[in-house]
Amino acid sequence: MLSINKKEWRHWLGKIMPSYILKNFERLFFDHTFRFKLRGWLFSRNPWNWVIGNLIKIRVKLLNCLPVPSHKVRHCSICGWSGREFYPLLSLTSCRERAICPSCGSLERHRALISLLDTRRLIGEGRHCLEVGPSKFVRNYIVQHKARYTSIDLGELSSNLIMRVENLAFKNASFDFIFCLHVLEYVFPWQKAIDELYRVLRSGGTLFLSENLAFEKTATIKFDARELIHGTPIQKFGQDLPETLIKKGFEVESYDYLSYYDARGDWIFICEKK
Numbered sequence: 128m129l130s131i132n133k134k135e136w137r138h139w140l141g142k143i144m145p146s147y148i149l150k151n152f153e154r155l156f157f158d159h160t161f162r163f164k165l166r167g168w169l170f171s172r173n174p175w176n177w178v179i180g181n182l183i184k185i186r187v188k189l190l191n192c193l194p195v196p197s198h199k200v201r202h203c204s205i206c207g208w209s210g211r212e213f214y215p216l217l218s219l220t221s222c223r224e225r226a227i228c229p230s231c232g233s234l235e236r237h238r239a240l241i242s243l244l245d246t247r248r249l250i251g252e253g254r255h256c257l258e259v260g261p262s263k264f265v266r267n268y269i270v271q272h273k274a275r276y277t278s279i280d281l282g283e284l285s286s287n288l289i290m291r292v293e294n295l296a297f298k299n300a301s302f303d304f305i306f307c308l309h310v311l312e313y314v315f316p317w318q319k320a321i322d323e324l325y326r327v328l329r330s331g332g333t334l335f336l337s338e339n340l341a342f343e344k345t346a347t348i349k350f351d352a353r354e355l356i357h358g359t360p361i362q363k364f365g366q367d368l369p370e371t372l373i374k375k376g377f378e379v380e381s382y383d384y385l386s387y388y389d390a391r392g393d394w395i396f397i398c399e400k401k
Contacts, residue, residue: 187212191229204242205264206231236308236337237264239384239395249304249333250274257297257327259307261286277302293319300329308337311368312360317347318371325375325400334377334398341365342392372398 191210202209208230216226216234226234241264244250254274258265261278263285269276279295280286290296292307292314305324311317324334341348344365372379378399383392 187214187229201225203228203230203233204238204245205233205268231264233264235384236393236395237262240265240306240308240335240337241268243335243395243397244268254303255301256304256306257302259292259305259324260310262308265306265308274304293317293323295323295327297327299326301327303329303332305332305334307334309339309360311336312338312362312364315349315361317362317364317368321371321375325377328400330400332400334396334400336372336396336398338364338368338394338396340368340392340394369396372396376401 190212193211195209195211199211200209201211201213203213206228208228210229213225214227214229216223228238250256250269250272252273256269256274256276258269258276258278260280266276266278266285277288278286279288279290279292281291282289288296292310293316305328307324311320314320328334339360341363344363346365346367347362348365349362350360369379369381378401380397380399381394383394385392
């Protein structure tokens with residue numbers, strides 16, 4: 128079987144193509160991360176995804192034009208929209224119904240969190256909040272309630288700071304509240320991230336953590352890197368996530384805001400630092 132190494136590639140291809148094209152050829156054949164990103168880009172532009180997603184959206188738009196019985200009215204806790212159906216969210220692997228608000232674009236996790244904050248009246252003037260992986264819905268809510276807002280991400284333009292959650296550059300006990308929605312499923316080692324979040328949270332402060340949970344599994348399921356599409360989670364948590372939070376020193380309250388209470392659910396963990 129013919130085997131060609133990287134040096135031979137450069138030698139032969141360098142004779143027939145410019146250097147900037149050669150560089151991308153090298154990335155395609157030798158850079159695994161680049162290949163995953165390319166696969167994700169191609170999958171996300173699958174025309175069938177576009178067709179199916181828009182057909183479902185058209186159906187929902189038509190339903191929202193019809194009179195809605197009072198027991199079927201859905202409300203958005205963020206923008207106040209009401210109607211028969213939320214838009215579906217079409218991903219590379221599934222279609223999640225009743226996910227996106229037609230008016231403001233919020234997802235279930237955003238609406239559930241804002242409803243929770245409204246009910247408990249936690250955010251107020253003088254409080255300092257950190258959001259890991261910023262969203263405009265959380266940011267706007269915090270700013271409207273006159274609390275201090277800081278956000279971190281890995282290059283997201285809307286964040287205040289570029290920083291890794293497993294290596295935070297903040298002093299101990301810097302924040303009253305921390306919001307971390309569907310971030311840890313992309314982080315390894317995630318235990319180190321929890322250590323850092325605990326360190327920068329003040330005593331009596333609260334961490335709001337949202338993650339999918341493999342309800343029947345005791346340990347986190349780590350996906351094979353070779354099968355991942357760029358932008359998809361690298362792991363799905365088992366019962367070791369809430370157990371780790373408790374061992375770290377949090378008092379943990381959890382609920383599934385999708386009301387499945389099984390592996391289909393999406394969980395918010397309300398973690399108070401003792």
